[in-house]
Amino acid sequence: MQDEMTTVAKGSVAVATGNVVIDAAVDLRKRPRIREALIQGFLFLCGALSILTTVGIVFELGKESLSFFSQQLWEDTNKQLVVAADVEMTTFEIVEGGKALQGGDIIRINDEVMRIVVLDGGLVTVERGLQGTRVVSHSAETDIFVSNKVSLTEFFTGTKWNPQIGQFGIWPLVTATLMTSAFAMIIALPLGLSVAIYLSEYASDRARGILKPILEILAGIPTVVYGYFALTLMTPLLRKVLGAETVQIYNTASAGIVIGILILPLVSSMSEDALRAVPRSLREAAYGLGATKLETAVKVVVPAALSGITAAFIVATSRAIGETMIVAVAAGAGPNLTFNPFQSAETMTGHIVRISGGDLSYDSIDYNSIFAIGLMLFFVTLSLNVISQRIVRRFREVYE
Amino acid sequence: MADQQVRTQGTASLPQGEGFQENFAARHRAGRVWYVVFQASTIIGIVVLTALLYNIVNGAFGLAAIQNEVNPETLAVEGVPLDKLDKQHLVDILQQNLSKGLLRRFESEQPFAERTREDVYDLVIERVVEPQVVHTWSLYDSLFRRSAVLAAAAEDYPDARIEFMSWIDPKFVTTPQSSDPEKAGVRTAILGSLWTIAITIVFAFPLGVGAAIYLEEYATDHWVNRIIQTNINNLAGVPSIIYGMLGLAIFVRALEPLSSGTLFGLTDPTTANGRTIFSAGLTLGLLILPLIIINGQEAIRAVPDSLRRASYGLGATKWQTVWHHVLPNALPGILTGTILAVSRAIGETAPLIVVGASTFITVDPSGPFSKFTTLPIQIYQWTARPQDEFRNIAAGAIIVLLALLLALNASAVLLRNRYSRRVRS
Numbered sequence: 045m046q047d048e049m050t051t052v053a054k055g056s057v058a059v060a061t062g063n064v065v066i067d068a069a070v071d072l073r074k075r076p077r078i079r080e081a082l083i084q085g086f087l088f089l090c091g092a093l094s095i096l097t098t099v100g101i102v103f104e105l106g107k108e109s110l111s112f113f114s115q116q117l118w119e120d121t122n123k124q125l126v127v128a129a130d131v132e133m134t135t136f137e138i139v140e141g142g143k144a145l146q147g148g149d150i151i152r153i154n155d156e157v158m159r160i161v162v163l164d165g166g167l168v169t170v171e172r173g174l175q176g177t178r179v180v181s182h183s184a185e186t187d188i189f190v191s192n193k194v195s196l197t198e199f200f201t202g203t204k205w206n207p208q209i210g211q212f213g214i215w216p217l218v219t220a221t222l223m224t225s226a227f228a229m230i231i232a233l234p235l236g237l238s239v240a241i242y243l244s245e246y247a248s249d250r251a252r253g254i255l256k257p258i259l260e261i262l263a264g265i266p267t268v269v270y271g272y273f274a275l276t277l278m279t280p281l282l283r284k285v286l287g288a289e290t291v292q293i294y295n296t297a298s299a300g301i302v303i304g305i306l307i308l309p310l311v312s313s314m315s316e317d318a319l320r321a322v323p324r325s326l327r328e329a330a331y332g333l334g335a336t337k338l339e340t341a342v343k344v345v346v347p348a349a350l351s352g353i354t355a356a357f358i359v360a361t362s363r364a365i366g367e368t369m370i371v372a373v374a375a376g377a378g379p380n381l382t383f384n385p386f387q388s389a390e391t392m393t394g395h396i397v398r399i400s401g402g403d404l405s406y407d408s409i410d411y412n413s414i415f416a417i418g419l420m421l422f423f424v425t426l427s428l429n430v431i432s433q434r435i436v437r438r439f440r441e442v443y444e
Numbered sequence: 445m446a447d448q449q450v451r452t453q454g455t456a457s458l459p460q461g462e463g464f465q466e467n468f469a470a471r472h473r474a475g476r477v478w479y480v481v482f483q484a485s486t487i488i489g490i491v492v493l494t495a496l497l498y499n500i501v502n503g504a505f506g507l508a509a510i511q512n513e514v515n516p517e518t519l520a521v522e523g524v525p526l527d528k529l530d531k532q533h534l535v536d537i538l539q540q541n542l543s544k545g546l547l548r549r550f551e552s553e554q555p556f557a558e559r560t561r562e563d564v565y566d567l568v569i570e571r572v573v574e575p576q577v578v579h580t581w582s583l584y585d586s587l588f589r590r591s592a593v594l595a596a597a598a599e600d601y602p603d604a605r606i607e608f609m610s611w612i613d614p615k616f617v618t619t620p621q622s623s624d625p626e627k628a629g630v631r632t633a634i635l636g637s638l639w640t641i642a643i644t645i646v647f648a649f650p651l652g653v654g655a656a657i658y659l660e661e662y663a664t665d666h667w668v669n670r671i672i673q674t675n676i677n678n679l680a681g682v683p684s685i686i687y688g689m690l691g692l693a694i695f696v697r698a699l700e701p702l703s704s705g706t707l708f709g710l711t712d713p714t715t716a717n718g719r720t721i722f723s724a725g726l727t728l729g730l731l732i733l734p735l736i737i738i739n740g741q742e743a744i745r746a747v748p749d750s751l752r753r754a755s756y757g758l759g760a761t762k763w764q765t766v767w768h769h770v771l772p773n774a775l776p777g778i779l780t781g782t783i784l785a786v787s788r789a790i791g792e793t794a795p796l797i798v799v800g801a802s803t804f805i806t807v808d809p810s811g812p813f814s815k816f817t818t819l820p821i822q823i824y825q826w827t828a829r830p831q832d833e834f835r836n837i838a839a840g841a842i843i844v845l846l847a848l849l850l851a852l853n854a855s856a857v858l859l860r861n862r863y864s865r866r867v868r869s
Contacts, residue, residue, distance in 0.1 A: 077761060079763070080761055083763050084658075084762075086654065087654045087655070087657055088662070089654075090650075090651045090652075090654030090655035090657075091655040091658040091659055091663070091669075091672045091676075091737075093655065093733070094655065094672060094675050094676045094679055094733065094734065094737070095671065095675055097679060097690070097730055097733070098678070100694060101682070101686060101687075101689075101690050104689070104690055104693035104694060105686075105689065105690075105693075107693075108693065235485045235488060235489070238481060238482045238485030238486070239482070239485050239486045239489060241482050242482035243486070246479060246482060246483070247486075255486055255490070258490055259486075259489050259493075261493060262489065262492070262493050264787065264853065265791070265849075266790075266791025266845065267791070267793065268791070268793045268820045268823050269500070269791075269823070269842050270496075271824065271827060272499075272500070272823065272827045272838055272839070272842060273495075273496050273500075275827060276499060276503060277495060277496075277499040305492050309489075312489075336471050336472060336475040337479075338471075338474060338479070339475075359681065362681060362683075366683025366684070366686075368683065368684065368794035369793045369794055369820075372794070372824070373824065373827055373828060393685050393794070396798065397794055397797050400688075400692070400797060400800070401797055406697060414689070415693075418685070421683060421686065422682065422683075425681065425682060426678060426681070426682065428681075429677075429681035430678065433674075433678075
């Protein structure tokens with residue numbers, strides 16, 4: 045600021061004295077402003093950090109998920125060697141029974157990794173010393189382990205989640221998430237839309253000024269408090285109404301209902317914004333045709349605001365799917381494939397919290413598995429959010 | 445006369461007939477029914493909020509049955525009751541009843557000779573008499589079904605004394621965490637929360653405001669800038685637990701030398717890993733960054749363009765305009781948005797659990813590189829315990845948390861009001 049002022053002063057002096065030729069010392073070309081450029085660069089970096097965050101999320105979740113799907117897990121086959129195997133042998137006799145093996149399976153005896161070439165009843169022909177392991181002799185009765193990689197097919201179709209014994213089917217977690225989200229939507233969508241219609245079409249300005257902040261308080265309460273609410277009020281209430289034998293202490297219904305309450309203000313305020321954006325002339329035209337207030341609201345205003353309302357519903361669904369603390373407190377621990385909402389079941393988010401709550405060691409199968417779940421959660425919620433933004437942009441009715 | 449004419453004319457213009465009348469009545473009936481439904485939905489929302497608050501208060505206060513491990517009367521010496529005994533006798537009681545190791549620990553904390561009588565008396569009560577809460581009742585039961593509660597207590601816990609407990613009191617706020625619900629407090633958790641939030645603000649506020657300035661004042665309609673904008677909107681919708689996993693992978697694990705403090709030679713021998721306040725603060729910072737940016741953009745957009753033009757007209761550079769004119773005018777809006785984002789961060793639990801909050805910690809955090817717990821995490825851990833007494837202190841901790849949030853939000857509202865007054869004048 046200071047030196048610019050002096051330049052300006054010098055310039056004017058030069059013009060005043062040398063009235064024929066402009067002083068060559070005054071350079072009117074655009075000067076490089078290093079400081080300005082540096083500041084702009086820094087500000088750009090601030091903005092670019094958000095991209096870095098997204099890249100970080102995708103990269104880290106992707107990396108750990110990749111190692112989850114490529115990790116070799118050794119499963120006990122309950123088979124043993126019948127006789128000792130020395131370094132030269134490639135065909136052994138193994139105990140029948142236990143887990144069925146087939147040609148091409150990778151097996152491990154002690155530390156040595158082998159591939160089964162031919163399997164003929166109790167006789168197995170193998171290729172020895174794979175994956176850089178040393179060929180050694182093994183005594184009789186040694187246990188045989190079979191390699192069990194987590195396949196994408198198993199991950200997406202398996203119905204059991206039990207990392208200790210190498211079962212990684214995500215369905216029990218997905219069904220629990222679906223159930224809590226479904227309950228949440230059953231509560232939040234009709235209620236939220238009704239509240240939005242009431243606030244935007246019926247309520248006086250004064251009533252709206254009082255009711256809206258009260259509903260916004262609901263949105264500001266931390267989710268862990270809702271978890272406490274679900275466990276200490278909603279669950280006992282459900283148990284009292286439906287009977288303690290049908291409703292377990294931890295259940296998805298109670299968690300789902302409370303998530304519904306949590307996202308109710310989100311649905312109502314986003315829908316209300318959409319309803320209020322509908323111009324007054326549409327309402328007046330409807331009244332002029334003799335429509336009642338209800339008919340105006342439901343048959344004219346709501347359809348006109350449908351894109352905004354749909355977007356609100358989708359955002360709310362994404363929020364319900366990603367909600368963590370309520371399900372961690374109230375839905376129970378332990379994956380459980382059930383469609384009974386009154387039994388305990390663990391959602392994807394609940395599982396991540398429970399597993400990482402203990403002292404989690406890096407690169408363990410548990411550590412990697414939560415990243416695989418997290419990656420799935422990220423893509424589901426991200427695509428829901430993107431869809432909702434698309435809907436708003438594509439289907440918004442623009443009124444003049 | 446004229447009035448009647450208008451009326452007949454009015455009705456004449458409407459269709460007549462029974463079918464119309466019925467339809468007309470039905471339509472209005474439906475209108476009234478749905479009006480009630482819409483209003484009821486709104487009331488349900490308020491009822492739920494009331495139930496939530498009631499439920500918390502109901503848990504935070506109430507009668508409790510307290511049973512002593514050792515009856516104080518049996519500790520009386522030569523007919524003098526326990527609370528009248530002098531210091532020497534009290535020390536004797538401690539020596540008779542406590543293990544040598546425990547005595548040595550107390551002695552090394554502060555020699556008995558230097559302790560006051562009250563201090564020793566407290567020790568006797570705490571370690572020898574050992575009052576234990578054996579059962580608690582909710583506030584509602586304690587107030588309105590008091591006689592039934594007292595009768596049940598007399599039957600089930602004949603030796604216990606029944607006391608009205610407030611689970612939240614000044615002591616609750618100033619004592620550290622403990623495995624005993626009566627002695628447990630939230631001091632460690634409050635300090636942990638404050639430290640974490642301080643780091644979150646230091647990290648997220650400058651970056652968030654910087655990004656908002658860039659997007660509103662500098663960014664041209666270029667594909668890079670469009671991606672940044674879309675990306676920020678999408679990040680705001682990512683579940684918080686995903687940020688926790690990002691924090692775990694990057695701040696805790698990849699940047700361990702930095703986040704554990706070893707890089708600065710500040711290693712606390714008990715931590716030596718990255719699960720510190722520093723990591724937690726940065727994780728929450730990333731989480732609220734999109735919120736700060738979006739709110740900041742709105743505040744900057746609200747600054748009238750005439751201010752910028754006047755500044756340029758006087759020969760100011762872009763940055764001078766932003767720094768001296770745009771920012772001071774947008775600041776109240778930016779601060780309001782930041783406070784709202786920070787109050788979201790204070791209530792966050794899931795990402796901090798994933799980042800690795802300590803499950804049990806009684807030492808005050810000493811700096812950014814110490815282990816941590818925060819208020820919401822404390823609430824979660826106490827709620828998850830099966831014993832009723834822990835639910836009671838969880839309710840107490842919730843009240844502390846809500847009070848903190850209320851204070852923050854009130855300051856945001858005040859700021860907003862002051863700001864809107866200034867714009868109007």
